[in-house]
Amino acid sequence: MQPIIAAETVVAIAGLTKTYANGHQALKAVDLEIRRGEIFALLGPNGAGKTTLISIVCGIVTASAGSVRVAGHDIGTDFRAARAAIGLVPQELHTDAFESVWATVSFSRGLFGKAPDPVHLERVLRSLSLWDKKDARIMTLSGGMKRRVLIAKALAHEPQVLFLDEPTAGVDVELRHEMWQLVRELREHGVTIILTTHYIEEAEDMADRIGVINHGELVVVEDKATLMRKLGKKQLTLHLQGPLSQLPPGLSGLPLELADEGNALIYTYDTQAEATGIAGLLRRLNEQGIDFKDLNSSESSLEEIFVSLVRGPRGRETA
Amino acid sequence: MSLNLHAVRAIYRFEMARTFRTLMQSIASPVLSTSLYFLVFGTAIGARMGAIDGVDYGAYIIPGLVMLTVLSESISNASFGIYLPKWSGTIYELLSAPVSFAEAVLGYVGAAATKSMMLGILILATARVFVPYEIAHPWWMLAFLLLTAVTFCLFGFIIGIWADSWEKLQVIPTMVVTPLTFLGGAFYSINMLPPLWQKISLFNPVVYLVSGFRWSFYGVSDVNIGLSVGMTLGFMGICLAAIGGIFRTGYKLKQ
Numbered sequence: 114m115q116p117i118i119a120a121e122t123v124v125a126i127a128g129l130t131k132t133y134a135n136g137h138q139a140l141k142a143v144d145l146e147i148r149r150g151e152i153f154a155l156l157g158p159n160g161a162g163k164t165t166l167i168s169i170v171c172g173i174v175t176a177s178a179g180s181v182r183v184a185g186h187d188i189g190t191d192f193r194a195a196r197a198a199i200g201l202v203p204q205e206l207h208t209d210a211f212e213s214v215w216a217t218v219s220f221s222r223g224l225f226g227k228a229p230d231p232v233h234l235e236r237v238l239r240s241l242s243l244w245d246k247k248d249a250r251i252m253t254l255s256g257g258m259k260r261r262v263l264i265a266k267a268l269a270h271e272p273q274v275l276f277l278d279e280p281t282a283g284v285d286v287e288l289r290h291e292m293w294q295l296v297r298e299l300r301e302h303g304v305t306i307i308l309t310t311h312y313i314e315e316a317e318d319m320a321d322r323i324g325v326i327n328h329g330e331l332v333v334v335e336d337k338a339t340l341m342r343k344l345g346k347k348q349l350t351l352h353l354q355g356p357l358s359q360l361p362p363g364l365s366g367l368p369l370e371l372a373d374e375g376n377a378l379i380y381t382y383d384t385q386a387e388a389t390g391i392a393g394l395l396r397r398l399n400e401q402g403i404d405f406k407d408l409n410s411s412e413s414s415l416e417e418i419f420v421s422l423v424r425g426p427r428g429r430e431t432a
Numbered sequence: 433m434s435l436n437l438h439a440v441r442a443i444y445r446f447e448m449a450r451t452f453r454t455l456m457q458s459i460a461s462p463v464l465s466t467s468l469y470f471l472v473f474g475t476a477i478g479a480r481m482g483a484i485d486g487v488d489y490g491a492y493i494i495p496g497l498v499m500l501t502v503l504s505e506s507i508s509n510a511s512f513g514i515y516l517p518k519w520s521g522t523i524y525e526l527l528s529a530p531v532s533f534a535e536a537v538l539g540y541v542g543a544a545a546t547k548s549m550m551l552g553i554l555i556l557a558t559a560r561v562f563v564p565y566e567i568a569h570p571w572w573m574l575a576f577l578l579l580t581a582v583t584f585c586l587f588g589f590i591i592g593i594w595a596d597s598w599e600k601l602q603v604i605p606t607m608v609v610t611p612l613t614f615l616g617g618a619f620y621s622i623n624m625l626p627p628l629w630q631k632i633s634l635f636n637p638v639v640y641l642v643s644g645f646r647w648s649f650y651g652v653s654d655v656n657i658g659l660s661v662g663m664t665l666g667f668m669g670i671c672l673a674a675i676g677g678i679f680r681t682g683y684k685l686k687q
């Protein structure tokens with residue numbers, strides 16, 4: 114489902130560069146536009162620059178160059194309005210151990226400039242199954258519960274844009290699914306969600322659009338479906354009547370492989386290409402007198418796309 | 433530019449809650465240890481000491497001792513208040529919030545100074561149990577207390593931002609501030625020192641604080657009262673300028 118009617122930009126990042134004090138360049142002139150109301154997944158291996166990117170947008174790290182606007186407000190010159198629009202759930206479980214859940218979410222709301230609103234906070238805590246823990250000290254909670262507390266804190270001031278930095282890292286399956294559910298609900302309420310992850314399945318299941326980042330560079334930004342279509346390779350598997358010991362010379366030059374001890378032929382083609390070449394393949398098989406009893410096709414998963422992207426061209430050849 | 437008052441209030445409340453949660457350590461223990469000074473120096477030893485400037489020794493040391501405790505507690509409390517979130521990582525929230533540096537200072541230093549005032553008044557009340565004393569200029573007394581609390585909470589805040597380890601958090605208070613306070617005339621009048629040491633003492637900012645504060649009690653002082661006020665305000669000005677510098681550079685808070 115595509116909820117976007119008009120693709121209004123809610124976060125606009127242009128030429129964003131970050132060189133840390135030790136000389137390490139964590140971001141290299143990143144351009145990115147996030148649309149209002151979408152779930153955007155920033156996918157990349159560890160050290161790719163995901164946290165750096167988020168930290169700059171949220172005001173925790175200062176950029177070396179480039180500009181960021183959130184809901185139309187520059188994060189430097191108009192930082193109050195920009196930050197008030199953002200909620201951040203950090204990657205690490207940084208919590209005030211001695212505070213109660215209620216105190217810490219109330220604190221967050223105030224910090225972001227909002228008048229107290231117990232009704233809203235109750236709603237947030239209930240939606241995160243934290244209501245019966247509201248008076249508990251945070252240090253008595255499990256890791257998963259602390260993660261929820263961080264989400265509650267980020268939602269306390271009703272942000273338009275929510276950043277989730279690796280929200281499900283080290284979280285059990287049950288909580289992960291609850292979180293995904295919550296993210297979808299938030300989106301239904303008009304909240305734009307940007308999450309980083311190195312779990313492909315997370316991006317695949319959740320996102321409307323995906324950006325792949327590696328070594329501080331955005332390799333690609335696409336609608337998930339387009340990305341799959343564009344970069345996905347399809348494989349056609351033909352289950353043969355009888356085994357082949359080797360590929361007949363008449364089939365040479367085609368992207369074919371023998372599999373299953375000669376009982377299957379695998380034809381790999383690019384969904385991006387003008388023509389799949391399947392018709393030609395079938396004709397040539399017929400000419401060679403090769404019969405098959407069954408055929409099926411499979412699409413490469415985002416994971417394979419991702420691996421081929423971050424490995425670069427060389428990786429793609431050998432993959 | 434409008435002030436994010438909700439944020440100032442949130443920080444202030446958060447810090448005050450921390451104070452009350454650690455009441456034993458943050459209030460009771462300084463009050464107890466200062467009371468021991470009154471007991472030992474004021475009543476036991478003080479009985480064998482002569483009066484200074486016409487004031488009984490037991491009463492004479494009260495303003496200095498209060499100043500000493502307020503000063504060191506202001507530094508340690510304010511530095512701890514901002515160092516703790518840095519250390520635990522929860523500072524991310526303050527840095528990502530629509531809060532200006534001035535508002536953060538207002539919240540943190542305001543709370544720390546409130547606590548210092550409470551502490552100072554509590555110690556004065558406790559001292560009354562052991563030693564009878566009068567306050568000649570109560571408003572001046574409160575003004576000095578407030579000025580000292582705010583100034584040294586600012587100073588502590590700066591230390592807390594500067595420190596990146598627990599050792600660094602302690603080093604200035606123990607290596608610089610404690611010696612200065614002990615040599616700052618809390619237990620004696622600097623007029624009792626040899627002339628050279630009197631001159632050297634005038635470089636110690638604590639001398640001006642203690643002297644001014646004592647004047648508000650007994651009307652006697654080592655240095656001119658105007659000078660005392662001026663020096664305190666001057667030190668506060670330096671701290672505010674340093675805070676402004678930190679604000680402009682984002683020193684050690686952001687990468």
Ligand SMILES: Nc1ncnc2c1ncn2[C@@H]1O[C@H](COP(=O)(O)OP(=O)(O)O)[C@@H](O)[C@H]1O
Nearest residue numbers: 133135137139158159160161162163164165687
């Ligand atoms: N404070 C820092 N100083 C120097 N290098 C840093 C700092 N923070 C992160 N880096 C480096 O920047 C790169 C990107 O880090 P990060 O944004 O945390 O990546 P990700 O979140 O994608 O795992 C990494 O190589 C990391 O080591």
Ligand SMILES: [Mg+2]
Nearest residue numbers: 163164165204
């Ligand atoms: Mg990260």
